[in-house]
Every structure is written in C-alpha cells, then in structure tokens.
Amino acid sequence: MARTIGSQGPKTMEAIRKAGLRLIFEHGYAAMSLRQLAAEVGIQSGSLYNHISTKQELLFVLVRDHINELLRQLDRALDGKQRPADKLRAFVAFHVSYHMTRKREVFIANSELRSLEPKNYEEIVALRGAYEQRLAEILGQGVAEGEFEVVDIQVATFAILALLTGLTTWYRPGGRLTKEAIVAAHEKLVLSGVTPGAKPDQARVLRTPSPDVRARGGPERR
Template sequence: MARTAGSHGARTAEAIRRAGLRLIFERGYEGMTLRDLAQAVGLQPGSLYNHIATKQALLFELVSEHMRTLTDALDAALAGVEGPLARLDAFVTFHVSYHLTRKVEVFVNNSELRSLEPDNREAIMALRRAYEQRLAAILAEGAQAGLLAVPDIPVTTYGILSLLTGVVTWYRPEGRLAEDEIVAIHRRLILDGLRGGGG
C-alpha cells in the first residue's frame, strides 16, 4: 500500500517531467531554466532537487523513457507477425502512427541529442541503434528471401526511418488527410518501393 506522501511525490515527479518536456520543446534545452520549470509546476526552485538530480538528468530521463517506450511498443506491434513483408508493413504502420501522435516527444528526442553529455548521449544512441536494428533485420530477411530489393541495408534503414519520422515536421491534425490516410500512403511508398513498384 502506497502512502499518501509517496503518491503525491510520484504525481509531482510526473508533473515535472511533463512540464520539462513542454518547456524544452518550446524553448530548447539551453533556453529552459530550472526556475522556469519550478514555476511551471508551482514549486520553489530548490524543491526540484527532491525529484531530479540535475537539468541534464531530467533531459536524459525524458529521452531514454521515450526510446524505451517506442521500442517496447514496436515489439508489441511486431509480436506474432510472420514474414518480412508483413513485418515491414507492421513496422511502417506502427512507426508512422506512433509518431503522428507524439510530436513533442519526437522533437525533443531528435533535436536535443546534442545537449546530452557524452556518456548520456552514447546510452541514447545505443537505444536508437537497437530500434534501428529491428528494421534492418526485417529488410535483411526480405532481401535474403528475394522479396525485397534492398541495395544497402544500413542506408535503406536510415532512409526509411528519416522518411517515416519526418511526418512530425509537417503533419497537422486539422489538415487535409486523416491519420489512417497518412499511414496508408507511407505503407505504399515503402512496400511498393522496395518491391519495385508492385508485386
């Protein structure tokens, strides 16, 4: 049974994470101060240290949490899906759908890598490589089976991820196309492109 004080502390910590994410998105890591963060959650600046060690630690927590959530959700989306074509289709569907609804997290994850200290940055890069490897393995399996035309596994992996992740820079919920239509277009681009336009 959790004590009330502990429960309140957990809620405060979550409020700090949410406010920190929003402020970093709006102002950038360098532009956000701990005073800004404390004010956003109604705390005295010194009280923040009851919940976060440093501003850098907060950024690392936000980015690593995003990468772990992303990878766990991908693994769930791929569970039970057999065959490289079906798995590639599931990957594209998942990646685009996930990123369409998490613009703030994705922006901070990508734009603030430069703000991470070397050890923290390497830890995040390892998580990113693990995610990328899931797509690379699907492409390699499809190429080996003769189902996909993949001229270079790493370059194709990075190219696909750049294309799919790019939706966060231009998609607007009030725009001309609904989310499922955006997903369907990307599925056709990737699957038809790697199968030579059809098949």
C-alpha cells in the first residue's frame, strides 16, 4: 500500500483509527499487531509512534471516543424532553438507531473491555456508568411521578440496555423490516414493560409478510 499523504497530521490519525477499528473487530485486539496496522494504513511501523504510543492506547482511544460520542448524542436526543415516557421513548429510539450503524464500535467496546489495562478500564467503566445512569434517572423519575412501575431500577436499567444492544447481533440492512419499524418495536417492548397495567395482548403484532413481499431491516436468517 502506498504511503499515506500527510502522515504527520490528522488525516493519518483518522486512517489509523479506522484501520484499527476494522482490524480489532475482525481479528481481535490480541491478534492485531502494530506492524499489521501500519501496513494497512500505508506507513512505516516506526511512523505509528508519531500518532499512538502503544496498541493499548489505540484501543483505549477507540472505546473512550465511542462512549463519549454516545453520551453526547444521547444528551442531544433527550434535550427538551420533560415527561419520563417521552424521555424513555427518545432514549430507546436513539440507542437503537445509533447501534444499527456502529456495530464495530459496540462490539469492541463490549468484547475488548477485558483487554484494557486497569487505569484505562476504570475510566471506561466510569463512562459506561454515566450512560447507564442517564437511563436509570429516566426510570427513577417515571416511578416517582407514577408513570412507570419498576421493581428494581438497576435491574431494569441493565435489562433494557441488554435488550436494545442485542440488535447488533442480528440486525442487517436490507432485511424484512424498516429501521423505523425496528425502532417502534423496541419502543413498544420497553414502554409496555414499565407502564403500570400494560397487558401483553394489547401490543400490536407485526405479522410476517408473504414471501413475495420484500421489506427492509430485520434479522438475517442463516
């Protein structure tokens, strides 16, 4: 690969980040080498040290920036929302939409957490905790105002996040449902799960279309 133009500047750092993200996603943090990364970017191995000091630093920066962006965009999505139900709906819509397009970042942030050194691990866990706290506060407000019925805020927070993030394991563009339909389905699941007196039979069922009808979005069958 030809040497990257402007290898001392932001352009190369961005190329390193993108290549690192792809290589860690495809091969795992432990298996990826800096020599492999340099070859992918198109620079000499020694030139990497003009941008990152270690492979650990690269992993930390990728995960940290991902969660910071997650927090920034979430706060923007929640801005102006007052009622707990509106906040929760906005949280779900944002989380699902964001995770549809950030599969690599999400996978690395979850699967490679164990690869972080103690100091970096603690910082990332604190950032993740800040994101979880946003949801916990929404649920807590809903309970306090009588809009939600939740047995345990922490358990509900972790359960909802697991449900919403789970779509990264099955979502593929071009499947049966549109993105909007997938978001709506998750909103229904979460809101009905915390709304007092909600009955499962009240939920609208999305029926599978006949084979000759092509829709978009949804699980990829294998």
